[in-house]
Amino acid sequence: MRRFTVMAFLIAAIGANLLGSAEAREPDAVIDLWQNQAPGETTRETGTQLARRATENPPATRVKDITRPQLQVFQPAADKRNGAAILILPGGGYNYVVTDKEGSEAAEWLNELGVTAFVVHYRTKQKTPSAQKNSKLPAFSERPLQDGQRALSLVRKRAAEWDLKPDRIGVIGFSAGGQAAALVTTRFDERAYKPTDAIDKVSCRPDFSLLVYPWRLIDDKTGTLNEVFTVSKSTPPTFLAHAHNDGATPLSSILFYTALKNNGVGSELHIYETGGHGYGMRPVENSDVDTWTDRAEDWLRQRSLISAAK
Structure with missing residues (x-):
């Protein structure tokens, strides 16, 4: 049933776009992650929106040059809130953040399930990036990791403000955002920045994680899971989805799942034969990859994070 809802939404979006009036839902609130400048930054810029790609229909919104990371808050109706929250880290290769296809669209899906959603507009690559202090981390991932850690702590500290339970706060990441989410999921014992407040x-x-076509979790030299993803028995339960024909290899998800399995961490992995990369929740021709959301709902329901299906 949900798949038909998504299809109807996309058809409506396409029609609206052709008329030049496509509109995404506005967030209920926008919150700065850092009171002043983020670690290592000298500017506070919310970013610049790139021109939309003529080949995309419906289009996707991409924002680059972010040095002032923010949370966009999307809340369900008051009578639907179930106390769970998920922070969304969109993809974009760290060059930009795909704010709708891998951000606000996922937020609306989660809101339908009673989950409060926070889209993380984390910092992106800069023209003259500062040196990465932790050289072991994948390139350009340190600042998104810092922002992800900060976002989780901020939401947990202010949980009562949004009717949330502080032990029901998870993260979902797409592509490069999936890499950042995997880092947040495994490197929570040590801050990637100096604590300030x-x-x-x-x-x-x-408390739980969902990684959707996570990007580059593999060590290119060894072909194994990069050691920076410190999976252990205390790693949160994780849901993974990928496509077999994804150029950003599904071995990232497979090896991450294997590490979870070897450590006895509850997890679930779905590999679709077709689907490619970067689809978010949108349908892909000749593929069922967009049904990953149905499997994710099953997983969230089994973990009592959303209500039973009606």
């Missing part, structure tokens, strides 16, 4: 005293460990 009361927010940083609150745990940044997600």
Whole structure:
């Protein structure tokens, strides 16, 4: 049933776009992650929107040059809120953040399930990037990791403000955002930045994670899971989805799942034969890859994070 809802939404979006009036839902609130400048930054810019690609229909929105990371808050109707929250880290190769296809569209899906959603507009690559302090991390991932850790602590500290339960706060990431989410999921014992205030005293460990076509989790030299993803028995339960024909190889998800399995962490992995990369929740021709959301709903339901299907 949900698949038909998504199809109807996309058809409506396409029609609206052709008329030049496509509109995405506006967030209920926008919150700065850092009171002043983020670690290592000298500017505070919310970013610049790139021109939309003529070949995309419906189009996707991409924002680059972000040095002022923010949370966009999307809340379900008050009578639907179930106390769970998920932080969304969109993809974009760290060059930009895909704010709708891998952001606000996922937020609306989660809101339908009673889950409060926070789209993380994390910092992107800069023309003259500062040196990455932790050279072991994948290139350009340190600042998104910092923003992800900060976002989890901020939401957990302010949980009562959004009717949330502080032990039901998870993360979902797409593509490069999936890599950042995998780092947040595995590297919560140590901050990637110097703690500065009361927010940083609150745990940044997600209670559960969903990684959707996560990008480059493999060590290119060894062909194994990159050691920076420190999977252990305390790693949160994780749902993974990927396509077999994804150029950003599904071995990232397979090896991450294998590490979870070897450590006895509850997890679930779905590999679709077709689907490629970068689809978000949108249908792909000759593929069932968009049904990953149905499987994710099953997983969330089994973990009592959303209500039973009616």
